[in-house]
Amino acid sequence: MKYVSTRGSAPTLSFEDAMLSGLARDGGLYVPETVPQLSAGEIAALAGLPYEEVAFRVMWPFVGESFTEEELRGCIARAYAGFGHDARAPLTQLGPNHFLLELFHGPTLAFKDFAMQLIGQLFQTALSRSGERVTIVGATSGDTGSAAIEAFKGLGNVDVFILFPHGRVSEVQRRQMTTPPEANVHALALDGDFDDCQARLKDMFNHFDFRDGVRLAGVNSINWARVLAQVVYYFTAAVSLGAPHRPVSFTVPTGNFGDIFAGYIARQMGLPIERLVVATNQNDILHRCLTTGEYRTDGVTPSISPSMDIQVSSNFERVLFDVYGRDGKAVAQLMDELKTQGGFTVSQGAIEGLRALFGSGRASEDETRATIARAQETMGELLCPHSAVGVKVAEEQGIGATPMITLATAHPAKFPDAVEAAAGIRPDLPPRMADLFTRDERVTRVANDLGALESLIKERLAK
Numbered sequence: 001m002k003y004v005s006t007r008g009s010a011p012t013l014s015f016e017d018a019m020l021s022g023l024a025r026d027g028g029l030y031v032p033e034t035v036p037q038l039s040a041g042e043i044a045a046l047a048g049l050p051y052e053e054v055a056f057r058v059m060w061p062f063v064g065e066s067f068t069e070e071e072l073r074g075c076i077a078r079a080y081a082g083f084g085h086d087a088r089a090p091l092t093q094l095g096p097n098h099f100l101l102e103l104f105h106g107p108t109l110a111f112k113d114f115a116m117q118l119i120g121q122l123f124q125t126a127l128s129r130s131g132e133r134v135t136i137v138g139a140t141s142g143d144t145g146s147a148a149i150e151a152f153k154g155l156g157n158v159d160v161f162i163l164f165p166h167g168r169v170s171e172v173q174r175r176q177m178t179t180p181p182e183a184n185v186h187a188l189a190l191d192g193d194f195d196d197c198q199a200r201l202k203d204m205f206n207h208f209d210f211r212d213g214v215r216l217a218g219v220n221s222i223n224w225a226r227v228l229a230q231v232v233y234y235f236t237a238a239v240s241l242g243a244p245h246r247p248v249s250f251t252v253p254t255g256n257f258g259d260i261f262a263g264y265i266a267r268q269m270g271l272p273i274e275r276l277v278v279a280t281n282q283n284d285i286l287h288r289c290l291t292t293g294e295y296r297t298d299g300v301t302p303s304i305s306p307s308m309d310i311q312v313s314s315n316f317e318r319v320l321f322d323v324y325g326r327d328g329k330a331v332a333q334l335m336d337e338l339k340t341q342g343g344f345t346v347s348q349g350a351i352e353g354l355r356a357l358f359g360s361g362r363a364s365e366d367e368t369r370a371t372i373a374r375a376q377e378t379m380g381e382l383l384c385p386h387s388a389v390g391v392k393v394a395e396e397q398g399i400g401a402t403p404m405i406t407l408a409t410a411h412p413a414k415f416p417d418a419v420e421a422a423a424g425i426r427p428d429l430p431p432r433m434a435d436l437f438t439r440d441e442r443v444t445r446v447a448n449d450l451g452a453l454e455s456l457i458k459e460r461l462a463k
């Protein structure tokens with residue numbers, strides 16, 4: 001299995017090299033050359049299997065010769081052993097034909113743990129084989145950072161630097177990033193928003209002297225391995241509701257487009273997904289784009305679902321690559337317009353392609369709060385604000401004869417103030433995190449300045 005860049009002019013890589021590279025050297029994102037198929041029989045055979053076995057069967061065709069079967073199975077087993085639910089990603093029912101896929105039973109209480117715990121294991125396996133040391137730099141609006149720190153803290157061959165937007169993550173998210181005492185972890189609070197953090201990260205990847213000098217690696221969903229690990233729970237959820245004999249639909253709270261892109265890959269592999277719905281908060285660039293064909297950034301407005309406060313949605317590039325007929329030059333041109341003019345117009349053919357693939361909707365702040373309150377009162381379900389955006393949009397789309405599965409992407413206790421304000425109930429953190437608010441914090445405030453960031457990282461690495 002080989003991986004190609006969405007901008008068409010970077011070297012083709014193996015799974016392992018694509019994973020360790022993060023961003024392609026032409027600025028694009030890696031995608032598989034072809035998407036492996038699972039037959040209806042193979043999908044039916046997933047029913048009733050443990051999550052780990054489904055994970056192996058879904059991911060193995062993508063891994064090629066990068067890892068042995070034994071290595072991949074070992075990584076999967078270790079990745080999910082610490083999850084707080086036997087099913088790993090259990091389904092609960094919200095109403096007639098509406099289900100919630102709980103993705104918050106991992107160590108940092110967000111869906112990011114599914115991929116991050118696994119790639120922590122895959123990185124360790126690959127790096128201990130090669131003896132290499134890498135510098136991971138990640139950009140986060142709150143959850144990727146804490147999941148990455150949890151997965152990589154204390155590892156001997158990795159340093160982790162996480163850029164988060166100062167003052168724009170919840171206190172729980174911030175403390176998850178700033179309280180781990182391990183010396184290889186560095187939390188950096190950047191003066192800017194998440195898009196600034198992600199832009200500086202991409203600048204570092206495109207600055208080859210720095211990139212090669214520190215052996216830069218990325219664990220955001222620009223990394224294909226992140227997306228791949230997230231494909232698995234689409235299969236477990238769909239199969240438990242009758243796939244492949246019965247189609248299902250998914251609504252996905254969306255920001256950087258990684259999670260819904262994983263659903264798109266599951267559908268390409270043969271999973272019968274009828275509707276795949278993008279749910280955005282008031283930072284609704286994706287909903288606007290799907291509605292109007294114009295992808296235009298107009299600044300991030302902070303919301304009560306801060307992890308989705310994103311306007312430059314990285315993985316959208318991956319789906320643009322497909323709807324533009326895998327024309328890397330056309331994608332490079334669009335991304336250039338995005339950088340220089342703040343947006344682009346999607347061609348008629350491509351927008352029709354996108355609309356055939358995805359539905360979309362948005363939830364305002366009031367709608368999100370009202371959904372949290374109503375879900376608690378009528379369904380007994382305390383939702384985090386991101387999951388509430390999903391539930392609101394799913395309901396608005398109409399729950400029909402096909403089961404609708406909304407992804408619950410984080411635990412409500414990560415956003416206690418917003419949830420309490422909406423539902424009148426303050427969600428508790430699990431007992432293992434009870435002392436989070438009394439632990440010492442370690443964080444460096446940084447300017448939104450590439451040169452200063454690179455110098456700081458190099459200084460820290462030299463110590």
Ligand SMILES: Cc1ncc(COP(=O)(O)O)c(C=O)c1O
Pocket residue numbers: 110111142143144221253254255256257258259260307308386387409410
């Ligand atoms: C809780 C939560 N929900 C939803 C999202 C959006 O997911 P994606 O960025 O993959 O679209 C994020 C951030 O990625 C998140 O942390």
Ligand SMILES: N[C@@H](CCOP(=O)(O)O)C(=O)O
Pocket residue numbers: 139140141142143144145219220221222255256258307308314
């Ligand atoms: N919402 C994310 C933003 C980064 O997304 P990623 O999936 O590309 O890592 C976060 O919580 O950090």
